[in-house]
Amino acid sequence: MAATTLTRQVFEINNLNLWYGEHHALKGVNFPINKKEVTAIIGPSGCGKSTFIKTLNLMINTVSNVKMTGEINFNGKNILDEKVDLVELRKHVGMVFQKGNPFPQSIFDNVAYGPRIHGIKRKVHLDEIVTKALMDVALWDEVKDRLNSPALGLSGGQQQRLCIARALATKPDVLLMDEPTSALDPISTLKIEELILELKEKYTIVIVTHNMQQASRVSDKTAFFLMGELIELDETSKIFSAPRDSRTEGYITGRFG
Amino acid sequence: MSTRSNFDNDLKELKDLLLKMASKSEAAIKEAMLALINQDLDKAKQVIEGDNEIDDMDYEINDKALLLIARQSPVASDLRKISVALKVSSEVERFADIAVNIAKSALHIGKEEHFKEIIDIPKMMEMALEMVSDSITAYYSEDIDLAKKCAEKDDDVDKMFGSLIQELLSYIPQNPKSTNQIIQLAFVCRYIERIADHSTNISEDVIYLVTGRRVNLNA
Numbered sequence: 001m002a003a004t005t006l007t008r009q010v011f012e013i014n015n016l017n018l019w020y021g022e023h024h025a026l027k028g029v030n031f032p033i034n035k036k037e038v039t040a041i042i043g044p045s046g047c048g049k050s051t052f053i054k055t056l057n058l059m060i061n062t063v064s065n066v067k068m069t070g071e072i073n074f075n076g077k078n079i080l081d082e083k084v085d086l087v088e089l090r091k092h093v094g095m096v097f098q099k100g101n102p103f104p105q106s107i108f109d110n111v112a113y114g115p116r117i118h119g120i121k122r123k124v125h126l127d128e129i130v131t132k133a134l135m136d137v138a139l140w141d142e143v144k145d146r147l148n149s150p151a152l153g154l155s156g157g158q159q160q161r162l163c164i165a166r167a168l169a170t171k172p173d174v175l176l177m178d179e180p181t182s183a184l185d186p187i188s189t190l191k192i193e194e195l196i197l198e199l200k201e202k203y204t205i206v207i208v209t210h211n212m213q214q215a216s217r218v219s220d221k222t223a224f225f226l227m228g229e230l231i232e233l234d235e236t237s238k239i240f241s242a243p244r245d246s247r248t249e250g251y252i253t254g255r256f257g
Numbered sequence: 258m259s260t261r262s263n264f265d266n267d268l269k270e271l272k273d274l275l276l277k278m279a280s281k282s283e284a285a286i287k288e289a290m291l292a293l294i295n296q297d298l299d300k301a302k303q304v305i306e307g308d309n310e311i312d313d314m315d316y317e318i319n320d321k322a323l324l325l326i327a328r329q330s331p332v333a334s335d336l337r338k339i340s341v342a343l344k345v346s347s348e349v350e351r352f353a354d355i356a357v358n359i360a361k362s363a364l365h366i367g368k369e370e371h372f373k374e375i376i377d378i379p380k381m382m383e384m385a386l387e388m389v390s391d392s393i394t395a396y397y398s399e400d401i402d403l404a405k406k407c408a409e410k411d412d413d414v415d416k417m418f419g420s421l422i423q424e425l426l427s428y429i430p431q432n433p434k435s436t437n438q439i440i441q442l443a444f445v446c447r448y449i450e451r452i453a454d455h456s457t458n459i460s461e462d463v464i465y466l467v468t469g470r471r472v473n474l475n476a
Contacts, residue, residue: 240336
């Protein structure tokens with residue numbers, strides 16, 4: 001049984017503590033993340049959810065004066081302990097941000113950016129990767145006739161899907177999404193949500209969201225953070241029907257504080 | 258002001274409306290029983306006519322609950338409050354339907370003289386009405402202990418139902434002319450037994466409402 005449990009987990013986070021200078025932002029977080037599941041992270045502003053997600057691909061290292069203790073085991077290796085090749089790590093753990101942030105390049109070049117960094121040069125190979133990634137995010141039909149047009153000319157929802165395609169082009173295992181629909185209209189938001197449900201067939205997804213209905217619609221597991229602590233992590237159906245902790249209940253029913 | 262005071266008020270309104278409906282249904286059962294015992298046919302007709310009002314209250318509760326789901330996207334205990342209100346409303350509506358059934362039995366028997374004094378059926382009804390009252394109080398005050406106590410009484414009602422049916426049927430050979438009356442009274446026993454079952458269902462709903470766990474108290 002133990003072996004099965006281990007192979008199901010992509011990440012196993014043990015007693016993770018993080019400080020921004022003196023500020024203790026993550027406190028003793030233990031958090032298993034299973035393969036091909038969508039894990040949603042919810043909590044009020046400043047609870048540590050974005051900090052947490054940024055530790056998973058060590059994006060947090062771009063912030064100065066950060067100190068971490070504990071373990072973040074990714075596919076069995078503690079990425080805090082060992083000399084980690086950040087480019088390699090981020091190839092496996094892609095990230096999508098709050099607002100679509102395409103590079104000021106063509107649609108094609110945006111998606112081909114990652115594979116090129118990883119040494120793929122042949123046009124025919126890049127064509128294949130770009131086409132597949134754009135199909136995976138259901139953007140192909142909308143952009144196939146203008147792949148060389150500037151990506152910044154796309155709508156907000158299309159830009160966000162392009163950024164997801166860009167993240168998928170390096171064939172990651174995990175996709176981190178930090179409030180990926182907070183800047184989008186409701187229809188674009190639903191498209192991204194549909195996409196998340198399709199992508200989980202192939203990828204492990206961790207999504208930070210302020211939208212609780214979104215968490216309940218797209219995720220298998222939901223985690224509630226409060227003041228740097230992981231208060232509750234459980235099946236999403238359980239969290240939204242009968243959470244164990246009264247603080248989770250207070251937050252999701254809007255009676256927090 | 259709390260962050261969801263309007264929503265809280267709406268939930269309270271829903272519960273109060275349900276309580277009002279429950280008290281009307283309970284009164285309808287009592288009236289129907291009196292109509293049966295006293296052979297008061299006018300009262301029996303009034304119970305039947307009064308059912309529309311209770312049906313309308315059930316529709317109103319359903320509409321309000323669906324509107325709250327659409328507008329407030331409730332989760333966790335809020336969602337349970339609304340889903341349980343819908344279920345309890347439907348159980349309470351059944352109480353009123355049963356009152357109508359008993360009133361119809363009273364009309365079927367009409368003014369035909371009772372073949373014997375009716376003593377045990379009102380006793381069984383008292384037990385069932387106690388369960389109605391306990392289950393509704395348990396719902397209103399979210400009292401799990403009272404809900405469990407209420408459900409425990411269901412066995413007594415079931416036992417009484419079994420023995421009363423046997424007793425009633427045993428009277429038929431000696432009172433063949435009263436067969437219709439005896440069958441109607443057996444139906445009434447069955448209706449009362451159903452009242453106890455619906456009260457048990459409400460008790461189960463109360464436990465789900467408070468704990469989020471589903472239990473079967475009727476096992």
